[in-house]
Amino acid sequence: MNLTITDVWLTPILVADPPLLNTQGVHQPYTPRLIVEVLTADGITGVGETYGDTKYLELARPFAEKLKGRQVDDLNGLFTLADEVAVDDDRVSGQVDVGGLRGVQTADKLRLSVVSAFEVACLDALGKTLGLPVHALLGGKVRDAVEYSAYLFYKWAAHPEGVACEQDDWGAALDPAGVVAQARLFKERYGFTSFKLKGGVFPPEEEIAAVRALAEAFPGHPLRLDPNGAWSVETSLKVAGELADVLEYLEDPALGTPAMAEVSAGTDVPLATNMCVTTFAEIKEAFTRDAVQVVLSDHHYWGGLRNTQQLAAICRTFGVGVSMHSNTHLGISLAAMTHVASTVPGLHHACDSHYPWQSEDVLTQRLTFDDGKVTVSDLPGLGVELDREKLAVLHQRWLDDDGALRERDDAAAMRIADPEWVTPAVPRW
Amino acid sequence: MNLTITDVWLTPILVADPPLLNTQGVHQPYTPRLIVEVLTADGITGVGETYGDTKYLELARPFAEKLKGRQVDDLNGLFTLADEVAVDDDRVSGQVDVGGLRGVQTADKLRLSVVSAFEVACLDALGKTLGLPVHALLGGKVRDAVEYSAYLFYKWAAHPEGVACEQDDWGAALDPAGVVAQARLFKERYGFTSFKLKGGVFPPEEEIAAVRALAEAFPGHPLRLDPNGAWSVETSLKVAGELADVLEYLEDPALGTPAMAEVSAGTDVPLATNMCVTTFAEIKEAFTRDAVQVVLSDHHYWGGLRNTQQLAAICRTFGVGVSMHSNTHLGISLAAMTHVASTVPGLHHACDSHYPWQSEDVLTQRLTFDDGKVTVSDLPGLGVELDREKLAVLHQRWLDDDGALRERDDAAAMRIADPEWVTPAVPRW
Numbered sequence: 001m002n003l004t005i006t007d008v009w010l011t012p013i014l015v016a017d018p019p020l021l022n023t024q025g026v027h028q029p030y031t032p033r034l035i036v037e038v039l040t041a042d043g044i045t046g047v048g049e050t051y052g053d054t055k056y057l058e059l060a061r062p063f064a065e066k067l068k069g070r071q072v073d074d075l076n077g078l079f080t081l082a083d084e085v086a087v088d089d090d091r092v093s094g095q096v097d098v099g100g101l102r103g104v105q106t107a108d109k110l111r112l113s114v115v116s117a118f119e120v121a122c123l124d125a126l127g128k129t130l131g132l133p134v135h136a137l138l139g140g141k142v143r144d145a146v147e148y149s150a151y152l153f154y155k156w157a158a159h160p161e162g163v164a165c166e167q168d169d170w171g172a173a174l175d176p177a178g179v180v181a182q183a184r185l186f187k188e189r190y191g192f193t194s195f196k197l198k199g200g201v202f203p204p205e206e207e208i209a210a211v212r213a214l215a216e217a218f219p220g221h222p223l224r225l226d227p228n229g230a231w232s233v234e235t236s237l238k239v240a241g242e243l244a245d246v247l248e249y250l251e252d253p254a255l256g257t258p259a260m261a262e263v264s265a266g267t268d269v270p271l272a273t274n275m276c277v278t279t280f281a282e283i284k285e286a287f288t289r290d291a292v293q294v295v296l297s298d299h300h301y302w303g304g305l306r307n308t309q310q311l312a313a314i315c316r317t318f319g320v321g322v323s324m325h326s327n328t329h330l331g332i333s334l335a336a337m338t339h340v341a342s343t344v345p346g347l348h349h350a351c352d353s354h355y356p357w358q359s360e361d362v363l364t365q366r367l368t369f370d371d372g373k374v375t376v377s378d379l380p381g382l383g384v385e386l387d388r389e390k391l392a393v394l395h396q397r398w399l400d401d402d403g404a405l406r407e408r409d410d411a412a413a414m415r416i417a418d419p420e421w422v423t424p425a426v427p428r429w
Numbered sequence: 430m431n432l433t434i435t436d437v438w439l440t441p442i443l444v445a446d447p448p449l450l451n452t453q454g455v456h457q458p459y460t461p462r463l464i465v466e467v468l469t470a471d472g473i474t475g476v477g478e479t480y481g482d483t484k485y486l487e488l489a490r491p492f493a494e495k496l497k498g499r500q501v502d503d504l505n506g507l508f509t510l511a512d513e514v515a516v517d518d519d520r521v522s523g524q525v526d527v528g529g530l531r532g533v534q535t536a537d538k539l540r541l542s543v544v545s546a547f548e549v550a551c552l553d554a555l556g557k558t559l560g561l562p563v564h565a566l567l568g569g570k571v572r573d574a575v576e577y578s579a580y581l582f583y584k585w586a587a588h589p590e591g592v593a594c595e596q597d598d599w600g601a602a603l604d605p606a607g608v609v610a611q612a613r614l615f616k617e618r619y620g621f622t623s624f625k626l627k628g629g630v631f632p633p634e635e636e637i638a639a640v641r642a643l644a645e646a647f648p649g650h651p652l653r654l655d656p657n658g659a660w661s662v663e664t665s666l667k668v669a670g671e672l673a674d675v676l677e678y679l680e681d682p683a684l685g686t687p688a689m690a691e692v693s694a695g696t697d698v699p700l701a702t703n704m705c706v707t708t709f710a711e712i713k714e715a716f717t718r719d720a721v722q723v724v725l726s727d728h729h730y731w732g733g734l735r736n737t738q739q740l741a742a743i744c745r746t747f748g749v750g751v752s753m754h755s756n757t758h759l760g761i762s763l764a765a766m767t768h769v770a771s772t773v774p775g776l777h778h779a780c781d782s783h784y785p786w787q788s789e790d791v792l793t794q795r796l797t798f799d800d801g802k803v804t805v806s807d808l809p810g811l812g813v814e815l816d817r818e819k820l821a822v823l824h825q826r827w828l829d830d831d832g833a834l835r836e837r838d839d840a841a842a843m844r845i846a847d848p849e850w851v852t853p854a855v856p857r858w
Contacts (some may be wrong), residue, residue: 001560073569075569076774080571132559140506142505279748310739314746
């Protein structure tokens with residue numbers, strides 16, 4: 001058994017994305033992702049996936065070089081290594097990311113978002129080498145399947161005319177009836193029983209009406225609304241008050257810990273976040289001020305699966321719930337999310353996943369949802385296999401792009417339909 | 430590879446302990462410990478060690494039965510399993526443990542103290558099976574050696590006359606000169622450069638004088654004083670004031686989070702604890718009140734090595750330091766402590782260990798301190814080997830005992846020398 005990493009491959013790709021609306025704009029027809037592979041001296045390959053915008057790629061390249069010659073089981077060492085990779089300060093603003101709705105941007109967070117793909121790839125390779133599933137490398141699953149929620153979006157039927165892209169078969173959803181129809185389709189296709197609506201797109205009254213329509217169509221089912229911080233404290237409290245009887249939680253109604261703490265103090269509706277707490281540095285203030293009741297972990301932000309377990313332990317210790325966030329991702333990340341989620345005790349909420357929106361993948365076999373759940377794989381590693389032909393096609397698309405799509409920018413995508421569009425000031429309502 | 434646990438062996442032992450003084454009394458001539466072994470279907474054995482008093486043993490027995498047939502890599506499952514084992518409520522008082530100075534006693538903590546030995550044994554067996562050291566199963570070491578501190582005690586030259594026991598060669602230490610002489614011996618024998626004095630034995634002025642003498646004898650070396658909560662807030666602040674220029678930290682000067690928070694607010698000397706924060710349930714209050722600046726983890730209390738890593742992550746997130754506590758223990762636990770300590774980033778303080786006080790062990794080869802450090806083993810598992818003959822001798826001593834020594838009771842041991850001795854009321858000074 002030789003655990004030495006002999007090579008690391010980085011493959012940036014562009015993956016088809018439907019015209020999903022959020023408060024910043026609309027998803028581009030293609031979203032950049034980065035596929036990471038590590039190869040060990042035994043000829044074992046491990047795969048990982050993360051955000052693919054240039055700033056991630058620029059950091060991943062020197063990191064990949066440093067990784068060669070190290071041991072694939074040296075997972076704690078990945079963080080030491082990450083600290084050694086310089087981040088171009090122009091790439092991190094200390095501000096909320098305009099395009100990606102990804103919360104605070106710091107050099108550390110950028111590093112961790114890159115490390116996460118390498119950590120998952122190392123875990124995959126290590127698991128394959130040892131004959132153990134990734135969940136076993138994380139201490140073992142405590143459940144055999146992980147529940148996901150339907151991730152509802154307001155959406156157009158198609159990307160703007162003239163934009164070359166794949167077409168989806170979901171249709172439009174621009175009002176309560178459209179949202180309910182989409183939810184029915186999600187339930188029919190995947191069996192989901194929890195529903196999250198991405199809000200912040202229309203005035204709050206319209207989104208309240210959509211959630212009300214969902215509650216009527218799916219009585220007793222857990223419902224969530226996530227306007228990505230688009231609301232003032234006052235608006236947040238108004239929405240919380242009007243939907244208190246049907247919401248499982250309200251996600252990031254307002255932006256930043258002080259505003260979230262104010263909302264939290266004024267309502268009994270639990271507040272979830274993937275924006276005001278996306279780094280370990282933000283936990284202390286948010287938890288001591290009781291600003292959030294559920295943290296939605298994105299293992300990419302937090303630096304991988306083992307850090308996600310640590311986050312879960314911190315949440316448990318402070319009586320804060322934990323579940324999982326999702327941004328546009330493929331099957332590698334869904335497999336990774338499922339492995340780590342299977343090991344977290346007290347996962348009280350169905351996890352988010354964009355996966356159903358992604359018609360393309362880089363795997364030989366897509367992961368499936370049965371009754372809204374993904375079965376935890378007991379195969380060695382992640383239990384997924386890379387399809388090199390599919391990967392090559394999506395990479396070629398990235399190569400062919402003139403650069404316009406290599407940075408995800410939902411506002412720029414919106415301007416194709418509405419040239420006057422500017423990123424809305426926050427709070428929008 | 431078959432990871433199924435086919436058998437579990439529990440061996441209670443009595444291990445020689447010198448007449449070390451603390452605020453409750455004196456160490457018994459023999460201390461109970463429990464040695465745990467798990468056997469897998471592949472014929473691999475893993476070893477663990479924990480407290481050996483009857484209440485631990487009573488819990489370990491049904492736990493061991495439940496463990497058979499499970500997988501040795503199902504580490505998260507150990508906690509689920511532990512929840513299924515009933516704890517006799519009479520065995521846990523919700524109060525501070527009188528005999529062992531082990532902090533709050535709850536059913537959960539008792540369970541975790543038992544689980545820890547099984548977790549370490551499982552990690553040892555798993556590591557041996559996979560050909561990986563335990564630190565690799567914890568994500569990999571970030572340092573090659575772990576630093577320990579000299580654990581100085583006021584002590585008698587020998588146990589009371591008439592008590593059958595082993596003799597030690599450390600001599601008495603009952604005043605500043607004796608403490609300094611003991612420290613010199615520690616430095617000479619093991620190379621330690623940090624010194625911790627177990628206090629709470631003599632009036633504070635005498636202990637202040639002892640620390641002053643240490644500071645003079647070892648200028649610039651990190652010094653600590655630990656009276657096990659024997660002092661009032663007022664006394665604590667007085668001692669902190671007088672020793673502020675030489676103390677690395679003050680350990681548990683007063684008892685309980687409210688008192689510690691009061692002390693903390695009144696001094697710049699960092700406060701360490703192994704008494705007011707010994708469970709995850711105690712963290713929130715202590716950290717939000719800034720009652721402690723360093724948590725000394727005892728992996729037995731916290732439920733093993735992976736929980737210790739989680740504790741360290743919580744401390745890191747809240748800007749609280751972390752190091753390691755020790756109670757009387759043998760080489761298995763020292764090896765376990767060293768493996769986990771090697772994986773914890775930002776371990777800013779030398780760890781505690783009683784190991785130099787234990788002339789007996791159950792290993793074929795004792796672990797050694799070089800320049801105050803234990804080298805992290807890269808052998809599969811913990812890297813230690815059980816000596817069955819030595820184990821049998823110490824187990825026979827336990828079998829031969831009439832029950833008087835099977836429960837560690839420092840006050841009872843003191844009453845042999847001083848029949849009038851009663852456990853001092855707290856605060857003692």
